[in-house]
Amino acid sequence: MGKVASIKGRGSSVLKALRSIDRLSLILVIASATLLFVFIFLPIFTIVYNAFEEPDGGIGLKNFENFWTTPSYLRGLRNSVISAFLTLALASAIGVPVAFVMTRYNFPGKRIFTLLTILPLMVPPFVGALAITGMLGRNGTITNFLQWLFQSLGLDVALEGGFIQPSIFSIVFIQTLHLWPLIYLNTSASLSKIDPTLEESAKNLGASGLKLFRRVTLPLAFPGFAAGALLVFLWSLSDLGTPIMINFPEYSVxxxxxxxxxxxxxxxxxxxxxxxxxxxxxxxxxLVTRYVGLKEYAVVRAGAAPRAIQRKAGKKLSVMILLSLTILIIASVIPHIGTLIMAFTTRPAYGDWIPRGVTMEYMIRALSEESSSTAVANSLTYSLLASFFDIFLGAAIAYLLVRKKFPGKSLLDIVSMMPFAIPGIVIGLGYIHLFSRPIIGNFRLTSIWFILVISYAMRRLPYAVRSAHAVLQQVHESLEEAASNLGATKIKTLMSITIPLIMPGLVAGAVLTFINCFTEVSTSLMLQPIIGPFGFNASPLALQIFRESKGGPTAVRVASCLGVIQIIATIIGLYITNKLLGGKAGLAFGG
Amino acid sequence: MVDVKLENLVKAFGSVIAVDGVSLQISKSEFFTLLGPSGCGKTTTLRMIAGFNQPDNGEIYFNDRLMNYVPPDKRNTGMVFQNYALWPHMSVFKNVSFGLEMRKIPGQEIKERVKAALNLVGLGGFADRTPDQLSGGQQQRVALARALVIEPDVLLLDEPLSNLDAKLRVEMRKEIKSLQKKLAITTIYVTHDQKEALAVSDRLAVMGIGKIVQVGAPSEIYSNPKNRFVASFIGLINLFHGKVAVAKEKEVVIKTRMGLEIVASALDEVNTGMEVLVAVRPENVEVHRYGFTHPQKNVINGVIEAIEYLGSISRYSIKSDQKIINADQYSPEAEETLQLGDKATISFEREHISLIEIL
Structure with a gap:
């Protein structure tokens, strides 16, 4: 009988489990658990505690009572929820048919449209809202154009305030224009993964047309759709940029x-x-994870469907498809065109719509004025650091989740996914509550720019973990075991086998993190540290754009130029990820 | 070269006991196979020897050195994985040289040894390819070269042929066997394919649900299966459940449940009244026209239920009293006049019977 082993066999199961992890993993577990506890769990906990703190001291439900009895807060909540649902409905009404057409039909010009459909994601929503207001709002280019058109046609219509009023509908319009590709990309990813034989066998058994779609295709494509729908809903609900830009105050966030x-x-x-x-x-x-499962929503791929199930669209259908897609794309590029017009053309007289000329004046101002050029440098610094941070933390957590067994594993999984459902403003709020207490003398953590890096990194952590998770799962464990079998130590295996294999996926994920941090709005507006990396200006781009947009007409144009810089960074980033993932744009947008 | 000793190995995953008290002794230079259906614990046993799974109980010795707490990278075993586990980001050369680099062998020697290893598996000109440019058989050879080049104390093969097509499988197992003999390396081979196990092994262990059922040379296991599990797992076999009616010095008479009397050559451990399984391989059963008799053979009458043409042989299934008995006949010798549905008589010799005691 085994004497040594039988002694080892005793002891509690937790101790045994702990002993079975190697030292490297133990360090990773402790490090990531500490970070998550301090920067995700504690801030949230602090907010919850604060919500129960009554204004006159003491703990109670007074604040909740005030919330439920103040009509404006309830209207804000109602508006938030209604606009989230409306945006979801509208984005689905566009995204699902587009997904179906793009995965199931071949028609002339399809390749171009495949590229064009991700255009809306390239304009940061904050900038998009600014541009849409500039185009369709009071004295907007399109508003003035239409006014001019009606006048020359002799119609007596007054478009005095423009189309973009501070209302739910403006919010829904702006959000939908930006978000419908998320529904399209997720649904088409699911649709194109459906094994053609599943539909063929249903046809073989007599199902066709709408019945086939409803009974077989739709249920199979549902996970992808649900993932996209969740992204859109959460995005809309936690959106701070749009209501701020159109000045619609009765919105919860x-x-x-x-x-x-x-x-x-x-x-x-x-x-x-x-x-x-x-x-x-x-x-x-x-609700969504109950029916769909966690893995589905992190990585969205804009890949083409297998050839087998694509049908050639007839002439009539082709015309219809092309016409609808063209209208959709034209509407979707209003933000792009608006941004360009505002950034690079001279402002016309009030009520006029034809720009007076092309100019670099605003861009030169944006790049030479110290406040805005510092903001660009700041955002670059913050985003770079945050993506670096997320590469390591995301990879470490994914590695533990995929490869290791240890007590508290599911807790680590849940906490690292939490920021997915937590609006950016909540993280910002939590950080202020928790870290604005003076540490030494008058020094507070929230005074220094690094707090923004941490908040960006934590907000994007779920995406970093999921994309690392996905690449790690593709690396079979036997590849690591083979190295270990041939004499490589744990560290050596990690350095020469695991990391080189997952690097392209990790970098692609990091580039997406970079884009999202570079255009991040909520915590950028909430946390306003004083000390920056280059002096006493810690403003990130979003905050600078916000400030400029609330300035005079020229300042709004400078804000658009800063938006152009964000767009350029986004396009470069998407191009890099596209290259790294071999033609499949791994888009993990949201928040 | 080392010998490998496993003592009472136990490994559980949660509530499932994968390996349940496995003890084995594998000699130096022996080609030893762990054979069993999927889930029998054979791969887990192999992985414990490699050090990837830590036994819950029991010991692993290489040459009397306790290996339990030696990490996998210090065990000097060479493992070939079921999916080959070639690193896709490294060339064939880099894959093979990896183990030597870990051992801090000087560069020039690495070059020579990798070249020799690749030549050994017949892939001399493939050093600069990447794994995805190789066929399944070639990948298998690279995996083998990678395991052999480090001159391991023990070669571990985990279902190495299961991803290859049937023809290549037969070819590769011959090559593995001859390489093993040439290098005289202690080898432990895991497979669920009984033909493969019989063909390559010096000795093999049949495993079922975490336990070793029988250990022996291939011929021993084939002709003298210890129980019903081994008998039916290794090849096709006819089994008759019965009781020993007479146990004389030279012969044993068994009365089967169907009321047949079968006479077998005497085996020493058989007593009257013992419950046994009478086991006869189909290749030892002959098919005759109905009414055949022979004083020295066991004869059973029945009806031909099915005839399967299998190339060199034809397999007859004869039904007698609700029991199907299989008989393989060399095709040219088969009595062509016998047709499906005909009555027929089968016979088998006393010497071809093995008795399995039912405990």
Missing amino acids: FQAFTEFIIEGGYKEIASVISIVITAISALALL
């Missing part, structure tokens, strides 16, 4: 922001609103 940021605001109500919005998000996430 905006209310929380305002109450917190203004002097003498009702700070506790901001925490209550945060909790309510987070709860709705978490509920949506739970």
Whole structure:
């Protein structure tokens, strides 16, 4: 009998489990658990605590009571939820048919449209909202053009305030234009993965047309659609940029922001609103994961469908498809054109729509004025650092989740996924509550720019973990075992086998993280550290754009130029990921 | 070269006991096979020898050195994985040289040894290719070269041929066997394919649900299966359940449940009243016209239920009292006059019977 081993066999199962992890993994577990605890769990916990702190001291439900009895907060909540659902419905009404047409039909010009359909994702929503207001708002280019058109046609229509009013519908319009590709990409990813024989066998058994679609195709494509729908819903619910840009105050996230940021605001109500919005998000996430599973939503691929199930569209159908897609794309590039017009043309007289000429004046100003050029440099610095940070933390957590067994594993999984359902404003709020206490003398963590890097990294962590998870799963464990069998130590195996194999996927994920941090809005507006990496200006791009957009007409143009810089960075980033992932744009947008 | 000793190895995954008290002794230079259906614990046993799984109980010795707590990278075993596990980001040369680099062998020697190893497996000109430019058989050879080049103390092969097509499988197993003999390396081979196991092994262990059922040379296991599991796992076999009616010095008479009397050559451990399985291989059963008799042979009458033409042989299935008995006849010798549905008589010799005691 085994004497040594039988002694080892005793002891509690937790101890045994702990002993079975190697030292490297143990260090990784402790390090990542500490980071997640301090920078995700604690901030959220602090907000929850703050929500129960009554204005006159003591703990109670007073703040919640105030929330439920104040009509404007309830209207804000109602508006948030309604616009999230409307955006979802509208984005689905566009995205699902486009996905079906793009995966199932061949028609002339399809390749071009495949490229064009991801255009909306290239304009950061904040910038898009600014441009749409500039085009369709009061004194906007399109508004003025239409006014001129009606006048010359002798019609008596007054477009005084423009089309973009501070209303739910403007919010839904702006969000839908930006978000419908998320539904399209996710649904088509699912649709193109459907094994053609599944549909063929249904046809063989007598199903066809709508019945086939409803009974077989739709249920099979549902996971992808649900993943996209979740992204859109959460995105819309937590959107701060759009309501700020169109100045629509009765919107929950905006209310929380305002109450917190203004002097003498009702700070506790901001925490209550945060909790309510987070709860709705978490509920949506739970519902979807219950029916779909966690893996589906992190990585969206814009790959082509297998050839076998694609049908050639007839003449009539082709014309219809091309016409609808063209209208859709024209509507979708309003933000792009608007941004370009605002950035590079001279402002016409009030009420006029024809630009007076092309100019680099605003761009030169954007790049030479210290406040804005510093903001560009700041955002570059923050985004680079945050993506580096996420590569390592994401890879470490994914490695533990994929390869190791240890107590608390599912907890690590859940906490690292939490930021997915937590609106950026909530993270920002939590950081302020937790880290704005003076540490030494008057020094606070929230005073220094690094807090933005941490907040960006934590917000994007779920995506980093998921993309590392996906690449790691493709690396079979036997590849590591083979190295170990031939004499490589744990570290050596990691360095010479695992990391080289997962590097392209990790870098692609990091580039996406970079894009998203470079265009991040919520925490950028919430946390306003004083000390930057290049002096006493820590503003990231989003904050600078926000400030400029609230300035005079020329400042708005400078804001658009900063938007152009974000767009250029986004396009370069997408191009790099596309190359790294071999033609498949791994898009993991959201938030 | 080392000998390998496993003592009472136990390994559980959660509540599933994968390996349940396995003890084995594998000699120096022996080609030893672990054979069993999937889930029998053979791969887990191999992985414990390689060090990828830590036994819950029991010991592993290489030459009397306790290996339990030696990490996998210090065991000097060469393993060939079922999926080959070639590194896609390295050339064939780099894949093979990896183990030598880990051992800090000087560059010039690495070059020579990799070249020799690749020549040994017949892939001399393939050093600069990447794994995805190779066929399945070639990948298999690279995996073999990679395991052999480090001159391992033990060669571990985990279902190495299961991803190859049937023809290549037969070819490769011959090559592996001859390489093993040439290098005289202690080898442990895991497979679920009984033909493969019989063909390559010096000795083999049949495993079932975590336990070793029988250990022996291939011929021994084939002709004298210890129990019903081994008998039916290794090749096709006819089994008759019965009781020993007479146990004399030279012969044993068994009365089967169907009321047949079968006479077998005497085996020493058989007593009257013992419950046994009478086992006869189909190739030892002859088919005759109905009414055939022979004083020295066992004869059973029945009806031909099926005739399968299998090339060199034809397999007859004869039904007698609800029991199907299989008989393989060399095709030219088969009595062509016998047709499906005909009555027929089968016979088998006393010497071809093995008795399996039912405990």
